[in-house]
Amino acid sequence: MLKKILLTAIITSAFSLTAACDYDRELILLLNEINQIIDTVPEAELSGREVQIIRVVDGDTVIVNDQDKEEMIRLLLIDTPESIPPSKEKEYLGESSSDFAKVALNKGDTVTLEIGNPDRDAYGRLLGYIWVDDTNFNQLMIEEGFARVVNISEPNTKYLDEFIRAEEQAKEQKIGIWSVPGYVTENGFDMSAIE
Secondary structure (H helix, E strand, O other), X not given: OHHHHHHXXXXXXXXXXXXXXXXXXXXXXXXXXXXXXXXXXXXXXOOOEEEEEEEEEEOOEEEEEEOOEEEEEEEOOEEOOOOOOOOOOOXXXXXXXXXXXXXXXXXXXXXEEEEEEEEEOOOOOEEEEEEEOOEEHHHHHHHOOOOEEOOOOOOOOOOHHHHHHHHHHHHHHOOHHHHOOOOEEOOEEOXXXXX
């Protein structure tokens, strides 16, 4: 796609120069140079594969059908309040973040999964970013105030800058998890700030 856009822009410029060119030969040489430049430009494509949503576990964990295999996906770089805590109470906005994810990621939906590197966490979950059309779902959770940026470890930091900007904006707007002072901490979510 990028090559097509670049080609269109360059050809348009080249044709506007034809009025200034006295010879067709110069135009042909110019177009040959343009083609050589375009051939060196890589296509900008999402490095992912299509998967189908089976179910949303919570705001940062999703189960998908990946090449006829059920996989649990842990969304990279985000953490949402617990809605199904293994050893403690449900956290404030945990159910809301989970519900938001369930509305955005319906059973049977086809989405693009961009897998991290390394591709699995200590629990065997596949690490990745989920794309719904052209929207990075991980980032959307941050923008909507349902997630904080966490687990920052190279090389799984591809969208870190965008995520940090989204988090700063959510903080400034005091939405979701950022609406309660002291709730979001470096170690997670502090339920004592809710009381």
